Amino acid sequence: MQLQAVSIGSAVPQNNFNATIQSLFVSSLNLRLDNYDKLITILVSDHYDLPQGIRVNQTLPIQPLNIGGAAVSRGGIIRFESSPLAIDLRGAKIWGGKLPRLNGPTEQAWSIIWQTLNAGQIQSKSDLIAEELFQPDHAPHLTRNLSMPVRGLIAAAERFDPHACTDAAKKMIGLGPGVTPTGDDILIGFMAGLYCMLGCKTDRLNFIEEFGKGLFCLSKKTNEISRTYIQHAIKGEFSSSMVGLIEAIRAGDEGRLICATKSTMQIGHSSGMDSITGFLVALAAWNSTSFYTKYKD
Amino acid sequence: MATAQRIIKNLYRDSVSLMQFSEKVRELDGIRQASAVMATENNISLLVEAGLLLQSVPASPNDLMIVVDGKDGASVDAALEQAEAMLKAKPTNMGDSGVQNMPPRSIEMGLETMPAANFVLISTPGEYAAAEARKALHLGLHVMMFSDNVSIEEEISLKQYAKNNNLLVMGPDCGTAIINGVPLGFANVVRRGDIGVIAASGTGLQQVTCLIDRLGGGITQAIGTGGHDLKSEVGGITMLQGIEALAADPKTKVILLVSKPPSPDVMKKVLEKAEESGKPVVAIFIGAEPANVTQANIIGVKTLEDAAVAAMNLSQGKQVGVFSNALPAEYASLVEPSTKKLIQTQKYVRALFSGGTFCYENLLLMSELLACVYSNIPLKKEYKLKDVWKSTEHTAIDLGDDLFTQGRPHPMIDFRLRNDRIIQEAKDPSTAVILLDVVLGHGSNMNPAGELIPAILQAQKIAAEANRQIIFVGFVCGTSTDPQNLTRQEELLRDAGVILTKSNAQAARLAAAIVSGR
Numbered sequence: 001m002q003l004q005a006v007s008i009g010s011a012v013p014q015n016n017f018n019a020t021i022q023s024l025f026v027s028s029l030n031l032r033l034d035n036y037d038k039l040i041t042i043l044v045s046d047h048y049d050l051p052q053g054i055r056v057n058q059t060l061p062i063q064p065l066n067i068g069g070a071a072v073s074r075g076g077i078i079r080f081e082s083s084p085l086a087i088d089l090r091g092a093k094i095w096g097g098k099l100p101r102l103n104g105p106t107e108q109a110w111s112i113i114w115q116t117l118n119a120g121q122i123q124s125k126s127d128l129i130a131e132e133l134f135q136p137d138h139a140p141h142l143t144r145n146l147s148m149p150v151r152g153l154i155a156a157a158e159r160f161d162p163h164a165c166t167d168a169a170k171k172m173i174g175l176g177p178g179v180t181p182t183g184d185d186i187l188i189g190f191m192a193g194l195y196c197m198l199g200c201k202t203d204r205l206n207f208i209e210e211f212g213k214g215l216f217c218l219s220k221k222t223n224e225i226s227r228t229y230i231q232h233a234i235k236g237e238f239s240s241s242m243v244g245l246i247e248a249i250r251a252g253d254e255g256r257l258i259c260a261t262k263s264t265m266q267i268g269h270s271s272g273m274d275s276i277t278g279f280l281v282a283l284a285a286w287n288s289t290s291f292y293t294k295y296k297d
Numbered sequence: 298m299a300t301a302q303r304i305i306k307n308l309y310r311d312s313v314s315l316m317q318f319s320e321k322v323r324e325l326d327g328i329r330q331a332s333a334v335m336a337t338e339n340n341i342s343l344l345v346e347a348g349l350l351l352q353s354v355p356a357s358p359n360d361l362m363i364v365v366d367g368k369d370g371a372s373v374d375a376a377l378e379q380a381e382a383m384l385k386a387k388p389t390n391m392g393d394s395g396v397q398n399m400p401p402r403s404i405e406m407g408l409e410t411m412p413a414a415n416f417v418l419i420s421t422p423g424e425y426a427a428a429e430a431r432k433a434l435h436l437g438l439h440v441m442m443f444s445d446n447v448s449i450e451e452e453i454s455l456k457q458y459a460k461n462n463n464l465l466v467m468g469p470d471c472g473t474a475i476i477n478g479v480p481l482g483f484a485n486v487v488r489r490g491d492i493g494v495i496a497a498s499g500t501g502l503q504q505v506t507c508l509i510d511r512l513g514g515g516i517t518q519a520i521g522t523g524g525h526d527l528k529s530e531v532g533g534i535t536m537l538q539g540i541e542a543l544a545a546d547p548k549t550k551v552i553l554l555v556s557k558p559p560s561p562d563v564m565k566k567v568l569e570k571a572e573e574s575g576k577p578v579v580a581i582f583i584g585a586e587p588a589n590v591t592q593a594n595i596i597g598v599k600t601l602e603d604a605a606v607a608a609m610n611l612s613q614g615k616q617v618g619v620f621s622n623a624l625p626a627e628y629a630s631l632v633e634p635s636t637k638k639l640i641q642t643q644k645y646v647r648a649l650f651s652g653g654t655f656c657y658e659n660l661l662l663m664s665e666l667l668a669c670v671y672s673n674i675p676l677k678k679e680y681k682l683k684d685v686w687k688s689t690e691h692t693a694i695d696l697g698d699d700l701f702t703q704g705r706p707h708p709m710i711d712f713r714l715r716n717d718r719i720i721q722e723a724k725d726p727s728t729a730v731i732l733l734d735v736v737l738g739h740g741s742n743m744n745p746a747g748e749l750i751p752a753i754l755q756a757q758k759i760a761a762e763a764n765r766q767i768i769f770v771g772f773v774c775g776t777s778t779d780p781q782n783l784t785r786q787e788e789l790l791r792d793a794g795v796i797l798t799k800s801n802a803q804a805a806r807l808a809a810a811i812v813s814g815r
Contacts, residue, residue: 025309025310026311030309044406046403046405058409067307120422123422124422141343141346141347145346171339174337174338174339174358175337175339175340175343177312177315177334178311178334178335179311179312181335181337181339181340183339221338223337223359224359268311269311270312271312
């Protein structure tokens with residue numbers, strides 16, 4: 001059975017490659033490219049694009065695939081060992097994953113996203129409630145462990161200190177449940193927040209580059225799948241949901257913003273919510289909001 | 298106590314699978330806690346801090362670490378073996394053939410795999426439910442919204458759109474329905490027949506359909522409307538559409554309506570539509586005076602049991618019959634022997650419900666026979682419990698109320714809260730009767746009697762140590778074809794000393810008679 005890919009991320013090789021199946025989930029699978037320290041992800045979704053993703057929007061009747069099994073791409077078609085399944089990459093649109101820039105004030109948008117996020121986290125009984133990061137006394141163990149490092153990220157970004165920021169990230173990397181742990185998702189969102197406020201400011205660019213180097217080293221302390229997302233984030237490449245959220249902020253339409261926030265929050269079990277948390281943390285650092293000020297006091 | 302860990306190399310499972318896995322391991326014998334996380338340095342430190350790991354262990358962040366805390370070494374070792382086997386098993390949607398079917402991630406994808414589908418069941422957090430329902434309606438699909446917390450404005454908008462496009466929206470907050478013989482949400486396996494049911498109450502629908510089944514009858518459709526449909530703002534859109542549909546359905550001979558009393562304007566519209574149907578209609582508006590409902594082809598009744606009996610009689614071409622408030626002889630004979638078991642201090646009924654409508658009907662019936670009945674959902678505000686965690690005199694509690702279900706599954710699934718309350722009531726020297734509903738069917742716990750009996754036996758032991766006996770009264774809402782095995786469930790409860798009646802109404806009357814007869 002041959003399926004047509006709807007989109008492919010810019011990190012997916014356009015030429016021939018050999019790979020092995022690294023992991024298999026209900027609605028996605030990861031391929032490890034031979035000769036590269038790099039994963040690409042085949043995922044079923046009607047809208048969600050990733051820099052390393054190959055998106056199909058049909059149910060995948062995957063024949064007996066096994067972790068470690070071979071996959072090869074020749075002439076733009078991926079075929080799998082012991083399976084009639086093939087995925088045609090030709091003609092699929094390319095997802096670059098680059099973020100739009102935020103130039104204007106974001107305080108109002110920040111508050112709307114923050115409220116939507118916290119309400120969603122409470123309702124879904126998420127492991128992490130963003131507000132508790134700043135009021136951790138009665139929070140769960142995981143939140144208490146993340147609280148100081150998250151505050152550390154903000155303080156370090158405010159004074160453009162990439163080394164302090166890396167020290168804070170060190171306490172977060174790989175921390176939490178799931179394949180992309182909570183700490184990692186926060187860091188990915190944090191990078192997105194930094195990139196979208198980069199503008200033409202040299203101090204910000206230098207900070208991102210230096211912190212990116214530190215985070216790249218730290219990424220070896222988390223698992224291969226999560227590391228892939230982090231390394232794309234370091235390069236400024238993100239998912240379509242994060243891009244959609246920033247576009248909604250730029251549009252200045254409250255309804256669209258709430259929709260985009262909720263859509264991003266639905267990614268994974270809690271990954272979307274954790275990424276938004278990190279994103280808002282970065283915005284709070286570089287676009288200081290009165291809402292956040294109360295926690296600093 | 299003992300803790301142990303196991304590391305599985307290069308294994309990835311998604312977060313939801315890991316959460317479900319941890320739950321399953323916690324349910325194993327002798328296990329207190331279980332956790333499965335990627336073995337990163339920070340996660341290992343977290344486990345050490347939490348006391349689940351005695352010391353840091355060497356591992357790679359690509360490994361999965363399982364940590365188990367249990368009563369002894371044998372328990373944790375056995376749990377680790379099972380845990381590893383569970384985690385290494387192929388994903389559950391991968392069949393024996395090895396073919397893995399990726400589940401649809403959207404309504405559109407679902408339609409691609411099942412193009413003939415014309416119905417969608419939506420069970421998402423409330424804030425997303427309306428958007429999904431709108432998508433489904435735009436695709437020409439009927440909708441059942443299990444989700445609650447949808448605004449009344451959204452509900453009106455969705456129902457108006459559906460009505461204008463000849464579609465049906467059941468819900469929001471519609472927990473029960475049986476469509477074309479398929480039980481949806483919390484629902485029972487009920488025989489097909491000629492009675493069509495429309496209900497704004499989940500357990501009300503379950504009670505009437507189960508009683509119809511037990512009486513030898515069956516249903517065509519059981520349509521849920523959601524709890525807000527008969528409010529003035531919504532105007533009973535779904536119930537009115539349901540009546541029209543059942544009136545036009547040649548297989549439906551009798552229509553049965555179930556609800557708390559609607560707003561007066563909506564009640565008028567519903568009764569007019571019911572009259573227009575031209576079919577015999579039985580209406581149970583729990584708490585409304587039957588005489589105010591009865592007219593032309595519509596028979597008003599007082600209890601859910603009366604409604605089932607009336608609908609059955611009409612379906613068989615018999616007279617509706619006259620319904621009595623008196624306790625039937627088969628239960629009346631149990632009153633005196635039960636009363637004799639009570640001592641002077643034992644005065645009160647403590648009714649602990651998992652079904653909200655059962656609690657409400659119980660309050661209405663017990664209040665006719667007893668001075669006052671306190672509750673978290675009282676009939677009069679002066680009978681509202683000051684502290685819902687502690688009973689006052691006669692008390693009926695709806696344990697499915699949001700107050701009790703925050704952060705825990707519904708009491709039809711998770712019996713811990715009710716079992717704790719049974720023990721608490723047993724310690725109170727004034728408790729005479731503990732009344733319980735037991736709900737079977739899809740969605741409910743697979744062995745409710747097995748869940749309740751240890752608490753019942755413990756309660757009887759506590760009472761015996763104080764030279765008391767507690768009378769347990771209950772009823773099972775279910776059918777012989779439900780997955781839980783009705784006969785076995787009833788046998789187990791009777792063996793544990795529970796007096797079982799056939800309906801909620803009879804259980805309420807029997808409990809009241811026992812404490813009144815002293």
